[in-house]
Amino acid sequence: MRIVRVANFVAPRSGGLKTALRHLGAGYLAAGHESVLVIPGPEFRDEQTPQGRVVTLPGPLVPGVGGYRVLLERRRLATMLRTLRPDSIEISDRTTLRWLGRWARREGVASMMVSHESLDGLLRLFGPASGRRIGDVLNRRTAQEHDRIVCTTQWAANEFERIGVPNVVRVPLGVDLDRFSPSRHSPSMRARWATPDDVLLLHCGRLSPEKKPRRSLAAVEALRQAGVRAVLVVAGAGPLRQALQDEAAERGLPVRFLGHVSDPAELASLQASVDVAIAPGPVETFGLAALETLAAGTPVVVSAESALPEVIGTAGRAAAGEGPAYAEAVLSLLAVPEDERRARARAQAEKFPWSASVAGFLAAHEAAVGMRRFRTATDRAQRHP
Template identity: 30%
Template sequence: MRICFVSDTWSPDINGVAHTLGHLSRELTARHITLQLVRPRPDNGSRAEGIDDELQVRGFHLPGYQAIKIGLPAGRALARLWQARRPDAVYIATEGPLGWSALRQARRLGLPVASGFHTNFDHYASDYGVGWLEGSVTAVLRHFHNRTGATLVPTAAQVRALSAKGFANVQVMSRGIDARHFSPDKRDATLRESWGAVEHQPVALHVGRMASEKNLDLLVESVEAMQQIQPDLVTVLVGDGPLRDNLQRRLPNAIFTGFINRESLARHYASADIFVFPSCSETYGNVVAEAMASSLGVVAFDHAAASELITSGKQGLTVPVGDEAAFIEQAVSLCQHPASYSQLGRLARQRVAATGWDRITDDFLRILLSLKETSDDATNALRL
């Protein structure tokens, strides 16, 4: 079987889309499935590992998001590639100009197509002060995804939300966790010492892009409230983005690491105690599962991964979306009770430890094979 991925982002980019595609591609390669990749040409000219056939197209960087490159339409190049080496199925992960171009060519050539709804662009409209565009953004996304055979989302809640907005053929492809990599066994006393944290001193961690859509005002308010009641709390923020300077001014005592590699990230998770995650913009939120696998006590809204994985009070603490006062209250309460965040962390790891990417890849292949069979049946019917 040959599968073609079309995406504006790929490893080593640091984001949820690249994270998911990286795990899927490694699992598929291990099953001896041939992979094609269509993506914007990286600035360093590198080629993707484990890909049999790669087409790189022209692209441009988004202002303020230099880490992200958007692919330009490449209809002719796509047609040449797919006519020469026809894939059995196409997975379009991003809805930019390249994704639209790929969708047109795939439909013209009769290729089965699935799409991924990885990013809540309609939600971002409000976060960036153009909420009046939300309806238009939703309409454009709906038009795109409804022209594919299936739209894959990470949670059942997302299926219900998109279906209510008129999206068709929405199916769940959840997310996995590498519980061998993200593990409490990687707790590092030397790293904690570098933060100024002694053995039983609480450490609160946040991991994520430092941008408007991540609800960072609430993060600041939560950390300030936690420090008022627990003055020896150490706060560590992993990630980068346009609001990092602002956050450093507002949280002068916090430790800012910037982006770190995967191995270091696992040590940072395991060396903390509490994970504070106030964002509601994710379709999933891999960092929540990573924190849970690392045995952290998680405080989050009842949304996306946290909603799927946490029963509040058992594997973590969740509050209704939008109830910021309750979020702060839970964070403040948790940082005062080491036994509570230790117990939540142990149960959190048990909850996610068996959710491997092999099972997620099974679901992905099942959906693509179903689309291929439907496409083959339609082709055979036309020949009769």
């Protein structure tokens, strides 16, 4: 099977989508399939990589979002897809690439949309009062235009299942259990940011409004007001970085902003060496960074509004509300003996190997191909009774 994957908003250096695309592509190859990824970039490129062939088409930068690009030239993308002759296309953007479902139907190609974001959640944060109704209309259209919708958690699937969409399948993402491991724990890494008496916290993720990074700062402030020597390390970049740095300085909070950590080994060591991580985003549909932190043996406090409570299970805590609720959740985790909380975190992460994700995605592709063949045969029969 030739699987062509098309994605917009792929971070130039890192990010959950970039990680997922890399592991899934490598898994498809290992399973004997052909994998092609089409993404936007500054210029045309066509190269062979460990995740298969990667074709980069020129796409403009999206202003104010930190380097994301999009494929806007529909004719050029459609021409490339016809040249690639896919058996199935995997689409990773529900907004700018939704038209590919209609294109695939006209071309007789199977299509699978991966729901990496929640319209319910985004409209709840930024949309009008009628956001749910708007989201329902768009989600129904998306489901009608694609053979399969893949959601990585039940939380993400709920907005489709609520309106009776029949072609939704749930397939969790995975984690690299070798790269992210408790064995990466490093006393010297910890000593860079904290004394032995400090509680070292980590916020790992993009610093953008929908991720609610101010909740992590507020958690540190609440902990220190309660007499806890909390220190926060922030690994990630984004449009809010300067504002957050200024706010932390004005409030006298011990927050260390690292920016983008480009060395994977360094990031894995950091995740294994802190006491607790905070993932406060309320619209996360899976949360790869949180899962990677669990694999490193560190428990995570997550937003109760998001999908992450499904992912962390009993290895972390879900906080409902703002900073003080996160501080209480951190204290609850610290009350658990360190060896026990780190063992729980690792055990939970081991439930999510990439091999299971690859198998689930491939099964969804095979189902999409079967459905497309059936629909094509039905259409022909109706045209020529």
